[in-house]
Amino acid sequence: MTIQTAVEELSKALGQKVQTGASIRALHGGNESYFDEVLPDAVVFPDSTADVQRVVQICAAHDCPIVPWGTGTSLEGHALAVRGGISLDMSSMAAVVEVNDGDMDCRVQPGCTREALNAELRATGLFFPVDPGANASLGGMAATRASGTTAVRYGTMRENVLAMEVVLADGRIIRTGSRARKSSAGYDLTKLIIGSEGTLGIITELTLRLHGQPEAAASAVCAFPDVECAVNAVQTTMQLGVPMARIEFLDAECVDAVNRADGRDMPLVPHLFMEFHGSETSVAEQAETVRGIVAEFGGSAFDWSTAQEVRAKLWHARHNAYYSIKALRPGCRAVTTDVCVPISALAQAVRETSADIAESPLTGPILGHVGDGNFHSALLIEDGNAQELAEAKRLSHRMAERALRLGGTVTGEHGVGMGKMKYMADEHGDGWQVMAAIKTALDPQNILNPGKMVEVN
Template sequence: MTLDTAWSELSELLGDRITRSKPDLAAHGGSESYFPATPPEAVAYPEATAEVSALVRICAAHGVPVTGWGAGTSLEGQAQAFSGGVVVDFARMNRVLGVGQADMDARVQPGLTREALNEELRATGLFFPVDPGANASIGGMASTRASGTTAVRYGTMRDNVLGLEVVLADGRVIRTGTRARKSSAGYDLTGLFIGAEGTLGLITELTLRLHGQPEAVSAAVCAFDSIGDAVRAVVDTIQMGIPMARIEFVDEGTVAAVNAYSGSEMALVPHLLVEFHGSDSAVEEQAEAFGTIVADHGGHGFQWAASAEDRRALWTLRHHAYWAILAARPGTRAVVTDICVPISRLAEAVEATQADLQEHGITGPILGHVGDGNFHAILLFDPSDVAELERVKAASDRMVALALSMGGTSTGEHGVGVGKKAFMAREHGDAWQVMGLVKQALDPQNLMNPGKLAPDAN
């Protein structure tokens, strides 16, 4: 059976909100990474859980693959429909369904972006802290177990999702979790679906943990003469228990790209970008303690950003680093890879990665959320040069091997998709086969985002 056999039922269900037009297919065929464009056979735009459930039932009856779509970043190919079928775009399911101000939680639809959510929350004194940099959809962030610049204080999506509504592969709708802050009632199904990349079902609603907006916020940038000194300052800061809200690292290659892109004038050495949240007195104490640690590691050139405008400018530089790096070598694309290691091995991992890239002649600025041991390399290549792409992918593979040898992970936040799938057996051993058993139990036809994350079906 094919999409053609299901088309009349899908069209009756969604009308003009399911399409096979070439522009829609093309818009849902690519990603921000190196994978070739792979348009789906159709794109659906549901507006309610009931429609998603009915769509999945129809697709299951006709053997049609189903892939969820949020903002489409898809750094490891998660949202690309390599097996064809229907891409389900959640852009129209983008509402805040309710805010429990006293309980500090919110119910939202998956297509809502994090920036739109926080705009909606401004008057409540609450905010949703997970910040991966891009204005990602909440459903996509949950599906990849995203984190970002604030994870060092507020945690990742795993820590900030209380419950989910999920449409399973047979069209059933289930709810996981509750609004309670803890539970010992059965398996943690919420945790199972967070990070599953749509391979077990489609998330149609999320209950999120919110946090109080801090009374005072202060940010700073400081320079170091070497990567090792900067990262060791981070390690000492974490071990001292200083409650940083953000602590980010950029190497000299990233600084050079950002300077050229934005007109900033940062010294061409590694930098840390930090932010403190709390009361006025707490922020002052945290900043003073951090300043002492930085001085011990040769940090210099402190620039404070206390005003909201200055802080936005500072973090805009960080969040635009990817585009700045691409612009530094026009016409290139990038293998955007990330690894995460125990904090005690972080300096060693960063220095070894930089040395490896230099040895193999690869342009790959390094930056990351070093407060939790996670860093990224933006490995540039000419898309017309197949040999260069293979060299870059080999460098990414060596980064993963390094992380695993240090007791780390192949990906701290980008997810698995197809790009990191080859490392799952090495990282998890027999546990990866257990993931495959879960996949087979919940999706016996292998229709939910097939070919991603889990072992291939026999």
């Protein structure tokens, strides 16, 4: 029994939905980060849960790995077929199945992207808030437990997925959760699948929590004399319970990158990008409170706007910061890493990380969703330069160790994939072995995204 035999049987069963051409395999063998290209043996484009079930049944019969693929925007090598097999591209399963306005929820297929869903919801007065920056698929976002700029107010995928339909490694189709807003009925299988990165099952449908579009919204940008002042302003804001919709940090290098790419002229010092949601009165009150905190820590006056087009341009610049940073060194690759620490440790973590990067020959702008203690660095390296890659990994390693020492986690939102597996034992202790036991129980053949998240035989 071989992978090639599985590919041949899949072709007979699914016809043109199975592609083996070099170009389509190459498209599914690359990644947004520094990992080497790894081509799958074939790419399958299912358009129904029945197709996914058939793929799993055939692959299980031949011990053929299956690696789910959303939009390919993950940063830790999650979707690479490192042991060969099938790349299962979910882009043909992209429908918004149902919107329940009265209950503020919806059902979608996994290939539906967050932007497509929000376009569909525009007339309802509702929106889906989880915003990782990239126009990622909602199935991929659930699989990696994604969050982003709005998590400080609306939560991550963990809080916003109510239920799922999942195909298990033996071909069984299960439903987890329900449309009810709470339950005490048994193990929480929904939360188990969220963040499992395709290692426990393949998501074929999601029921999502929706939120009302705010009556009023305003954005503000302000500059600070140094990193510590900016981060301390964030910490104070959160400790006072201001319900920020977004509060994003950019260091001076990141500001430089955004200026160049977006035609802005912000001073080359650390900045906060902020957004406030609520009624007109509450937005004004929130802004006034934060204005006072900013002044206390030496921040500049707000560059303030309630205009939709101005706010959209601001967040477009923030969401494209990764590509703006890469443009600082044309042709480079980026070792992009994230950590998350308790809010009280945030200033120390950012300060020490900034000092490490300043002493390194590499460029590594820092930015992040600092309202929940999560920040990132994009360490720029020359493609193929082993010495620079080693230095970037050293800096990333120090970030991870520091996060654990300060009571945090080695990844707040990028996930484990291959890049963070080496820290799982340090973060979870024997809990990592429990994860491996769950993986073995649900996928004894280890065909679902093998080589990621856990180590099993």
